[in-house]
Amino acid sequence: MPERDDLPRFPMARRPGFDPPAEYSRFRAECPVREVRLRHGQRVWLVTRYADVRRALSDPARFSSDPSRPGYPQLRPVRDEQARPGSFLVTDPPLHTRYRRLLAHDFAAGRIAGLRPEIERIVAGSLDRLRTAPQPADLLTEFAMPIPTQVTGVLLGVPYEDHEFFTSRSRAHLDRSLPADQVQAALTELEDYLDGLISEKLRAPGKDLLSRLADRYVRTGELEQDELVGMAVLLLVGGYETTTNAITLSVLALLEHREQWEALVAQPDLVDGAVDELLRYLGLTQHGLVRAVAEDVEFGGRTIRAGEGVVVSLSSANRDADRFADPDRLDVCRNAHGHLTFGWGTHQCIGQHLARVEMQVALRALVQHLPALKTVLPLEEIPFHFETPFYSVRELLVTW
Structure with a gap:
């Protein structure tokens, strides 16, 4: 690419709400693959149309996920100069x-369906916590956050009493x-924590996923322990962060579009199908x-050209x-x-079935038991996180 100083800076600014940056609509119409400049001064190509995004994500031979490759954004x-083990x-x-x-x-659709009763139990507990909290209550901390935190903990075998530690490091x-x-210190602390936890599971395996992986693959030498630590970081951070944000923002979007909320209140069976529409609409994977x-x-x-970098915008593709x-x-x-919030191709999110079930159970519980739910602040006063890869709010005060 020729040197240019007038390139748009990426990521672009986003306003409170659910729409992607305003530039994306213009880019899709006029220049769907265009140059932008990143935080470290690097110039890369931004891809904004649905068909192009899917094509890039379906071609791992030409579009590599390896940070050691020249041009990696x-x-x-x-x-990120090389992939960490696992x-x-x-x-x-x-x-x-x-x-x-x-x-x-362990993440196949049928296997995750078997977790639904446990997820329903966890959601019921979160609903009770919310309903007994003083009003206004923060839906994020009282309801949304405990659900994936507990579900992921049960699945992986991460003690729930440690949730403040791993959620704070995950956010950082x-x-x-x-x-x-x-940022590096937070990751190191998280890796050290999971390394110690896996060592405990090697000494005394449980029935959880990390115990099974440690016993079946680490003990036999098929997997190094640091590889399992790396896998566990992705599963823990991804399982907690994305679903917490998806539940919270889904509720906010529905309450901002009250007729959509009322449609689910009237017909709770619509919730399961509505989850994918919410995932498409929210712009969760904002960078x-x-x-x-x-x-x-x-x-x-x-x-x-080979050696150049590409950023594919999932939120733009979902608005094509x-x-x-x-x-x-x-x-x-x-x-x-067919929405692209979970990505596409070989790297499509391995936890997508789990996220869907958690969202389905959580939203169904709210529309059935708290039909009068409403937010306290207008949208423009709700504090959003714009600086994280997963879009979120800092809190969501509600009454019912």
């Missing part, structure tokens, strides 16, 4: 395939407004996914009118199949 305060999110096949294979059975690890040393280009490719009317009619409208009756 550096979005974080800490520069970090399947940033590895390519065949290593990525090996890691995913170890987890595939993902916060792109913090200095690099603080997109990054790839390094491994070989020259014609893409979106551009020639992208060529794929979703009237895409800026929330419609809980819409068939939003």
Whole structure:
């Protein structure tokens, strides 16, 4: 790419609410694959149309997830120069395939369906906590956060009494407004914690996922312990952060579009299908996914060279009118199949079935038991997190 100083800075500013940055609509129409500049001065290509995003995510041979590749986009305060052991999110096949294979059975749709009674029990407890809290109550801390924190803890075997430790380190690890040393320190503390926990499970295995993986693969030498630690970091952080935010923002979006909330109150069976529409609409993965280009490719009317970087915008793709009619409208009756919030291709989120079930159970409980739920503050006064890869609010005060 030729040197330019007038490139748009990425990520672009986002306003409170659910719409992606305003520039995305113009980019999709005029220049769907265009140059932008990242925080460290790096120039990369931003991909904004649905078809192009899917194509990039479906081609791991040419669009690599490996941070050691030339051109890998550096979005974080800490520069990612190589994949940490076990970090399947940033590895390519065949290593990525090996890691995913170890987890595939436990995250299959049928296996996750079997967890629904336990998830319903956890949601019922969170609902009781919310209903007995003084009003106004923070839906985030009283209801949404405890659900994935407990579910992930039960699944992985992470003690719930440690949740304040791992949730605080998880947030710091993902916060792109913090200095690099603080981000790195949070990750190191999280890795040290999980390393100790896995060592305990090797001594005394339980029935949880980390115990099974440690006993079956680490003990036999098929997996190094630091690889399992890396896998556990992704599962813990991803399982807690994304679903907490998805539940909270879903409630806020529905309450901001009251007719959509009332539709679910009247017909709670609509909730399961509404979850994918909410995932499409919310713009949860607000900074997109990054790839390094491994070989020259014609893409979106551009020639992208090997050694250049690409950022694919999932939130922009989910608002592409060529794929979703009237895409800026929330419609809980819409068939939003094919949205890209969980990514696409070989790296599609392994926890997507679990996230859907947690959201379905949580939203159904609220529309059935707290139909008069409402927010306290107008949307423009609600404090949002704009500096994290997963869009969220700092709190959501509600009454009922």
